[in-house]
Amino acid sequence: MILIVDDIRANILALKKVLQLHGLEADSAESGEEALKKILKKDYSLIIMDVQMPVMDGFEVVEILAGSNRTKDIPVIFLSAVNKEKRFISRGYETGGVDYITKPVDPDLLILKVKSFLRLYEQTHELKSMKDLLSKEIEIRKEAQENLEIKVAERTQELVAKNEELEFSNHELQQFAWVVSHDLKEPLRKIETFVKIIDERYLPDNETAKDYVRRTIKSAERMSNLISDLIDYSRLSSDVVPQRLNLNAIVEEVLADLDYIVDEKMAVITVNQLPSVIGVSSQLRQLFQNLVSNSLKFSKEGLPPEINITGEIISEKSFDGALDTSGKYCRITVSDNGIGFNEIYLDKIFKIFQSLNDRNAYEGTGIGLAIAKKIVEKHNGIITAKSDVGNGASFIIVLPI
Structure with a gap:
């Protein structure tokens, strides 16, 4: 909506006619006071303001509008047939007008300017609305x-x-x-x-x-x-401070503790070069003791146990990780030629009090492998096993080094 402010009704009618021909809706006020009252009640997108009016001229009206947050952004076009001097035009811009047109008015030029300022006002209004929405969104977030x-x-x-x-x-x-x-x-x-x-x-x-x-x-x-x-x-x-450990030294201690069983069963145990890792000495010793004891315990009757302990540096924390001399993990394998087990029971063997074999034939508490799994996990590692009934078993451990 456009507001036309002029103290001469004929001028208002002429301007309304020009605006209506271009599909632009207009309202009117015949004094500055009437204009201010209407602006308080309605929202206008543009004001066409006559400069020379009794009681309150156009400059005074616009100065009042500029002092209010609600109306300061409404574009105002001044029209004047009398005040054509430079000082009046300058004052028009200083008070907040967006343009100053002298009469007689060229209708086509007026319409071009009116449409331009309407478009600018709408864009400004949209940007302001968007800014308000963004501000609210920021506050909500x-x-x-x-x-x-x-x-x-x-x-x-x-x-x-x-x-x-x-x-x-x-x-x-x-x-x-x-x-x-x-x-x-x-x-x-x-x-x-x-x-x-x-x-x-x-x-x-x-x-x-x-x-x-x-x-x-x-x-x-x-x-x-x-x-x-x-x-x-x-x-x-319990929490224990880890330290750098030589796994070969730990395995050597374990084998020394089990030497009587190794000799009794005539077991053959081979150990290749194992890496150093950060860990808890007592726990890793318990890990290897449980795995080696397991291999010795579940050996085939009449066949000397053969146990191989190997270590490799690998690229990632995976049982199938590729060999990598600069890798950050090691893969340790403890394999034997014992009785083995069916892999469908793989999850069961690492649970506490679980055993796949006759307790009378193979003594044990069913806790050893559960302890081994817990130790590996305490060291941020993983453990699994591969086996087949009658063809031995391999326990695979991956630890960070």
Whole structure:
């Protein structure tokens, strides 16, 4: 909508006619005061303002409009038949007018200017609306970000408190495990001792009774081993500072500890050059001890065990990672020629208290491989196995170096 302000009605009618011929809608006011009242009630896209009017001239009206945030951006075209001097034209621009046209007015030129300023006003209005929307969006996102930060801080605080609670509980659990271990092992030792005394003193010729005694002692030994394995499993929850370790030295210590079984079974164990890694010495020693013990335990009857321990530097944390001398991971394989297992049970063998074999034929607690898996994961590594029934097994470990 265009507002025409002129104190002469004939001038208003003439301008309205010109605007209507070009499809432009117009309103009118015959004084400055009337114009201000209408502008307060309606939104206008352009004002065509006569300069010379009684009481309040066009310059005064535009100065008032320029002082209001609501109306300061409305484009004003001044029209004047009397004030054609340079100083009046300059004042028109200074008060906020966008153009100053002297009469008689060329209708075509007026229409061109009116359309140009209308288009500019619409574009400015659109930009302002877009700016307002963006400002609101920024405020909404800022508020959302602040709320998110508050929630994250609250959640972090909750997690810290939970972590501290878990650490305390874990510490208490470890203490409890040690106490239980001592309290359980002590009566077991007494059972073994007294049963052996009964065997030696009172059952010299009763083979049936002596067989029961041997079974009792064997059961007590299994119970003792189970308690020891559970303690080893619980130890893995404690935090220990890692250090640079030579895996060859660790494997050498493990083999020295198992030498009596190796000799008894006439096992052949080969170890190639293994890399150094960052880790916990006691845990990695336990890892290799469990894997080598496993290979010795599940050997074929009448066939000396053959165990190969190899190490390679690879490019990525993957069981199939390519060899890379500058890689950041190592792949360690412990393979044997034992009884093997069906790979459909692969997930089962790494779970605590799981065993695929007859406990009477192959002694064990079913915790060894669960401990091995937990140790590998504590070292940010991965472990798997490949096997076939009757054709041995290979345990593959990938660790960062």
